[in-house]
Structures are given as structure tokens and as C-alpha cells.
Amino acid sequence: MPDWGLRSAKQEIKANLNQIHAHLVFDAQFQLFRRTVLELISWRTTHRVRPIVTQVSIDIQKQGRLVTEQPSTHPRRLAHVNILTKGLTDLDALRPGIRNQAEEDAAIQKDAEDFQAISNSQPVDEIELYDMLNPTPSPHKPPAYLRLSTCRDVRKYLLCQELASHPEIWVRHQGVHTLTPEGRLWSFVQLNERVGGKTLEFINLAKGFMNYIVVLRHKDQRDIAQPIEIPIQGNSCCNDDSPCQNLRTHFQAIWPEIRVLRAITISAGSDVLTETFDTGLFDVRSNDLCIYCD
Structure with a gap:
């Protein structure tokens, strides 16, 4: 009679091998792992092989x-190598000597070379980084070989370069509206969002920011991003004993050297200069306020 348990175990092993292969791009080491598994199965060690493959x-x-097109996934390759290496070690323990170290090293080297060749052939979109709290004409330009592609990558770069201890990233857009000649707008970037080829501005939360908005401050025909803290609705801003009555008095308190002529929402064009300034007016980490200054 057929051994249905053995047949089921073999099917499970093959299904797991297919699942492993589906997660890999470079498979020289995997093919060695697969060949070793199948060889051990032929030696009637199926039930001992199954938990290792699983x-x-x-x-x-x-x-x-x-995913070769997504640099943020590239560190997974070395993790895959280590997992397969441990798997081969465990298989060798079932039948000592079945493992050929020289062949395994060659397979790992081939995968590494194939990975490097593909990585080098992929175009890299240049990233420009501006400090929102210290705007300058010259941006930081991370080296192309770092292959920064996501917000998470850029934040790690800023940390490593000690440019910001608690960075958050915004994308600068140009020509989005007609409220100013430049028509700039800024949008907050989520951690896994791709940022290649975009103009970025970062804010260091360690500079005293937690719940903030980005204001488009227009002066002398220039659009500048200006982050400011915004109180939660129902809380007072600046001074609990003498809180600001509206946006106008708030700006006078935080920017005594600047005269704000007008404040309007970018999305609707509504005049909000005399409105209460809190999260009832704007969402945290939004950019919907444009102010004109002289």
C-alpha cells in the first residue's frame, strides 16, 4: 500500500521549496539547497528533512x-543568504558530508555578483534635501551610490550625517496653485513613501516641534516653508494668561519683526487672519495656510 503520510510530506516539502524560491531573485544558493533536500529525500529521510525546509x-x-527595483528591500538578500546557510548546515547534520562548502561558497558569490550587476544597472533618481528651518540656496545631495529611495532611507541618512536627530520629511511641489508666482506647496511624506527624484525639505522635531503645520510664507516674491506649532483645539497658544485671540495676534507674538498682511487657505482661498488658530482650523502636519508678509 502507498505511504500516504510520506507522499504528503514530500508534497509539503516541494510546496515550501516553491515558496522559498518565489521570494528570491538570485537563486544559485537556493538551487544548491533544493538539490540537497531532494537528495536527502531519496535517502528516506523525508520526515527529518521536512521541519528544516518548513x-x-x-x-x-x-x-x-x-525586489531589485526597490532598494529598501535589498538588505533582505543577506538575510536570505544566512537563512539558507543555516538550512544547509541543518541538512548536513542529517547526513554529514553531503554539504560541499566550496560549492556553497561559489553559489553565494555568484548570487552576490548577479545582485551587484543588476543594482549597478538601475538608474538612480537624484534627491535634493533642504533644511526647512534653515533654508539655503544649496541643498544637501546624498551620494547616488547610497541609492536612497524611500522616506525611511532619507531619515536614516539625515541621522547618520547628524543633520537632524528627529527628522520628518516633506516634498516640495512647484506650480500647484496660483496664489503666488511660484505656486509652491509642501506635502508630508510617510515612512515607506518613495522619494526618488523629488525635492525634499526636512524638519528636525528636536528644535521644538511636535504638533505643527507648514505655512507658505510669501515675501519678496519668494515662497518659503515655515513650520509652526499649532495648539490642539480648546487649548490656548503662546500665553495661558493672555492667549492669542486669532491668527493675526498669534503671528504678532511669534514673529514681532514681520507684518502679516493676509492669511488665506490654499485649498479654498478663505481669509482666516481673524480666525482662532488651533487644530479646529488646520490639521496637524498639513500645508493649507498661505500668508503674505512685507
Whole structure:
């Protein structure tokens, strides 16, 4: 009679091998792992091989797929290498000597070379980084070889370069509206959002920001991003004993050297200079306020 348990175990092993392969792009080491698994199955060690292959499959899936077009996934490749290496070590323990270290090293090297070749062939979109709190004409330009592609990558770069200890990233857009000649607008960037080829501005929260908005401050025919803290609705701003009555008095308190002529919403063009300044007027981390100064 056929051994249905053995057949089921073999099917499970093959399914897990397919699942592992689906998460990889460079598979020389995997093919060696697969060949070793199939060889051990032929030696009637199926039930001992199955938990090893299952664990490798689980660990690979936890790491996630490697996508060559997404640099943020590239660190997964080394994790995959380590998982397969451990799997081969565990398989060798079932039948010592089945593992060929020289062949394994060559397979790992081939995968590394193939990965490097593809990585080098992919175009890199240049990123320009401006400090929102210290705007200058010359941006920071991370080296192209770093291949920064997501907001998370850029934040790590800022931390490593000690440009900001608690950075948040905004994208600067040009020609979005007609309220100013430049028509600039800024949008907050989520951690996993791709930022390649975009003009970015960062704010260091360590400079005293937590709940803030970005204001478009227009002066001398220039649009400048100006982050300011915004009180939660129902809370007073600036001074609890003598809180600001509206946006006009708030600006007078925080920018005594600047005269604000007008304040309007970018989305609707509504005049809000005499409105109460809190999160009932603007959402935190939004850019919907344009002010004209002289």
C-alpha cells in the first residue's frame, strides 16, 4: 500500500521549496539547497528533512521578497543568504558530508555578483534635501551610490550625517496653485513613501516641534516653508494668561519683526487672519495656510 503520510510530506516539502524560491531573485544558493533536500529525500529521510525546509520557508517569508527595483528591500538578500546557510548546515547534520562548502561558497558569490550587476544597472533618481528651518540656496545631495529611495532611507541618512536627530520629511511641489508666482506647496511624506527624484525639505522635531503645520510664507516674491506649532483645539497658544485671540495676534507674538498682511487657505482661498488658530482650523502636519508678509 502507498505511504500516504510520506507522499504528503514530500508534497509539503516541494510546496515550501516553491515558496522559498518565489521570494528570491538570485537563486544559485537556493538551487544548491533544493538539490540537497531532494537528495536527502531519496535517502528516506523525508520526515527529518521536512521541519528544516518548513523553518527555512517561514524565516524567508518573514523577511519578505527581494525586489531589485526597490532598494529598501535589498538588505533582505543577506538575510536570505544566512537563512539558507543555516538550512544547509541543518541538512548536513542529517547526513554529514553531503554539504560541499566550496560549492556553497561559489553559489553565494555568484548570487552576490548577479545582485551587484543588476543594482549597478538601475538608474538612480537624484534627491535634493533642504533644511526647512534653515533654508539655503544649496541643498544637501546624498551620494547616488547610497541609492536612497524611500522616506525611511532619507531619515536614516539625515541621522547618520547628524543633520537632524528627529527628522520628518516633506516634498516640495512647484506650480500647484496660483496664489503666488511660484505656486509652491509642501506635502508630508510617510515612512515607506518613495522619494526618488523629488525635492525634499526636512524638519528636525528636536528644535521644538511636535504638533505643527507648514505655512507658505510669501515675501519678496519668494515662497518659503515655515513650520509652526499649532495648539490642539480648546487649548490656548503662546500665553495661558493672555492667549492669542486669532491668527493675526498669534503671528504678532511669534514673529514681532514681520507684518502679516493676509492669511488665506490654499485649498479654498478663505481669509482666516481673524480666525482662532488651533487644530479646529488646520490639521496637524498639513500645508493649507498661505500668508503674505512685507
